[in-house]
Amino acid sequence: MAHSVCVISTRAPYHGQSAREALDTALVSASYDIETSFLLMGDGVYQLLKGQDAGQIPRKTISAMLQVLPLYGIDTIYVDQASLKERSITPDVLQEGVTVLAEGELPQFIQQHSRVFNF
Numbered sequence: 670m671a672h673s674v675c676v677i678s679t680r681a682p683y684h685g686q687s688a689r690e691a692l693d694t695a696l697v698s699a700s701y702d703i704e705t706s707f708l709l710m711g712d713g714v715y716q717l718l719k720g721q722d723a724g725q726i727p728r729k730t731i732s733a734m735l736q737v738l739p740l741y742g743i744d745t746i747y748v749d750q751a752s753l754k755e756r757s758i759t760p761d762v763l764q765e766g767v768t769v770l771a772e773g774e775l776p777q778f779i780q781q782h783s784r785v786f787n788f
Contacts, residue, residue, distance in 0.1 A: 676785075676786045750771050
């Protein structure tokens with residue numbers, strides 16, 4: 670197995686620092702030319718909703734930060750289909766460049782990485 674990292678973000682975008690820490694971890698990993706995947710599950714899927722505006726809180730809009738991932742070689746954001754379904758979210762309301770992983774694909778996807786970080 671080649672050295673690769675999967676960063677899993679499970680928290681809502683503005684609930685504490687977890688979403689930002691997951692994103693920072695993915696960026697640092699990718700900046701060292703390590704194959705890095707970014708996977709959103711649970712409430713983390715809310716990070717992908719279009720039209721976010723964090724102007725009322727002292728934080729940057731997470732969706733804007735996700736858009737820099739391709740600059741670091743992370744071209745695809747993965748999202749758990751079951752998490753979307755549980756929250757009645759359809760893929761058409763998500764940002765561009767998202768790949769939805771079916772429930773059966775998720776374990777194999779995670780296992781193909783040598784390191785997994787869960788936030």
